[in-house]
Amino acid sequence: MSGHLFPENFLFGTATAAYQVEGAVNEDGRGTSIWDVFSHTPGKTLEGQTGDVACDHYHRFRDDIAMMTDLGMKSYRFSVAWPRIFPEKGAFNQKGVDFYKRLLEELHSHHLIPAVTLYHWDLPQWVEEEGGWRSRETIPYFVDYAETMFRELGDMVPLWITHNEPWCTSFLGHAFGQHAPGHTDWREALSVSHHLLLSHGEVVESFRHSGQKGQIGITLNLTPTEAGTRQPDDLAIAQIVDGNSNRWFLDPLFHGAYPEDMVAFYSQTFGPLDFIQQGDLSKIATPIDFLGINYYSRNRVVYDEKSELFGIRMLPPEGEPTEMGWEVHPESLYHLLKRVEREYTSIPLYITENGAAYEDKVVDGQVHDEKRKEFLRDHFLASAKFLQEGGNLKGYYVWSLMDNFEWSFGYSKRFGIVYVDYATQERLVKDSAKWYQQVIRTRSLG
Ligand code: IFM
Numbered sequence: 001m002s003g004h005l006f007p008e009n010f011l012f013g014t015a016t017a018a019y020q021v022e023g024a025v026n027e028d029g030r031g032t033s034i035w036d037v038f039s040h041t042p043g044k045t046l047e048g049q050t051g052d053v054a055c056d057h058y059h060r061f062r063d064d065i066a067m068m069t070d071l072g073m074k075s076y077r078f079s080v081a082w083p084r085i086f087p088e089k090g091a092f093n094q095k096g097v098d099f100y101k102r103l104l105e106e107l108h109s110h111h112l113i114p115a116v117t118l119y120h121w122d123l124p125q126w127v128e129e130e131g132g133w134r135s136r137e138t139i140p141y142f143v144d145y146a147e148t149m150f151r152e153l154g155d156m157v158p159l160w161i162t163h164n165e166p167w168c169t170s171f172l173g174h175a176f177g178q179h180a181p182g183h184t185d186w187r188e189a190l191s192v193s194h195h196l197l198l199s200h201g202e203v204v205e206s207f208r209h210s211g212q213k214g215q216i217g218i219t220l221n222l223t224p225t226e227a228g229t230r231q232p233d234d235l236a237i238a239q240i241v242d243g244n245s246n247r248w249f250l251d252p253l254f255h256g257a258y259p260e261d262m263v264a265f266y267s268q269t270f271g272p273l274d275f276i277q278q279g280d281l282s283k284i285a286t287p288i289d290f291l292g293i294n295y296y297s298r299n300r301v302v303y304d305e306k307s308e309l310f311g312i313r314m315l316p317p318e319g320e321p322t323e324m325g326w327e328v329h330p331e332s333l334y335h336l337l338k339r340v341e342r343e344y345t346s347i348p349l350y351i352t353e354n355g356a357a358y359e360d361k362v363v364d365g366q367v368h369d370e371k372r373k374e375f376l377r378d379h380f381l382a383s384a385k386f387l388q389e390g391g392n393l394k395g396y397y398v399w400s401l402m403d404n405f406e407w408s409f410g411y412s413k414r415f416g417i418v419y420v421d422y423a424t425q426e427r428l429v430k431d432s433a434k435w436y437q438q439v440i441r442t443r444s445l446g
Pocket of ligand 1: 165
């Protein structure tokens with residue numbers, strides 16, 4: 001393909017999240033989040049690493065924005081740390097809001113368009129102590145926080161994202177125990193997924209009533225799932241995995257109903273889903289302005305009666321995986337975008353995250369991250385194909401602007417297109433960032 005692959009107003013950017021980059025966990029009145037508690041609990045993260053300092057973005061955001069500007073970025077996706085705004089129950093913290101005002105003003109002065117995520121996993125600990133996302137009572141707290149943000153920052157934010165990857169909050173956090181708060185109860189995880197979706201719907205409703213000018217959507221991590229063979233058992237298990245990863249979120253948001261096969265499967269396995277109340281589904285399906293998609297890899301699965309996870313066995317990746325062990329499969333991004341368009345919605349789509357962790361080496365002050373460049377090129381090509389076929393894709397955020405705290409993996413996985421030396425906080429622009437700069441400038445892939 002040659003010429004301009006991306007339209008002139010295409011939003012090229014990078015993404016980060018508060019707990020992964022900000023640091024400054026005890027500054028300006030920030031309260032404790034579930035990730036502070038989790039990462040400080042022995043055995044929960046690699047070598048006990050925490051986000052206490054992270055990339056020190058809280059203090060270095062001006063330099064980081066200057067760097068994004070030099071790289072020609074059009075947009076920056078970041079998240080607000082809820083515990084900076086409401087550190088304790090009923091306590092509003094103006095200093096927390098002021099930080100995000102400074103950040104937004106700096107972005108505006110550099111003509112960078114902000115995309116702001118309200119919830120990227122750092123629940124205030126006081127909310128967790130009242131039952132966290134397991135409790136329906138958390139929804140009004142989230143609505144209150146969101147309304148505060150709309151009021152305080154609304155003039156400066158054109159794109160709002162309610163939740164980032166509710167699958168992770170629900171299942172990594174409450175079924176697999178790998179994320180905060182580290183629970184291992186599937187029934188709980190299902191109630192969490194419902195409360196997250198419902199809180200999303202209520203926040204969208206409230207956003208509409210507020211008369212805000214911006215747009216609002218949600219970001220899902222979607223993982224295309226294929227059966228390893230055409231055997232009925234394998235096809236059936238692939239259907240369940242697809243139901244859990246993708247349809248459990250897409251169906252209620254766009255069709256106003258949970259998928260029937262999954263409702264049957266979950267209620268047979270875990271008992272009645274009585275946390276779903278009359279009227280909830282229509283709230284969840286409140287129309288949104290765009291859908292954010294985070295895409296990293298695909299799943300291939302087979303049925304294995306020995307597997308304790310409902311008979312699911314994941315097949316190993318084909319080809320060389322990334323440092324996360326994830327298969328590299330750009331074709332699945334194209335098929336995923338087509339599926340969302342065919343089965344769910346024609347509203348604008350954004351790839352709100354895509355990227356790869358690879359082991360990076362600094363040689364003479366340079367990082368020649370060929371694999372990441374190739375990964376990004378192939379995924380950009382897949383999305384360009386979707387665009388050329390008339391797909392409604394409006395932007396693409398590479399995960400991540402810079403290396404950062406990769407949750408339970410600590411600092412061991414580097415996703416950045418900018419390298420961070422954690423000892424000095426020095427930033428080094430990797431080759432992939434220089435390549436991305438050319439992509440943005442030429443709107444083609446060279
Ligand atoms: O680092 C995470 C991010 O917080 C959410 N999406 C996936 C990324 C890579 O694992």
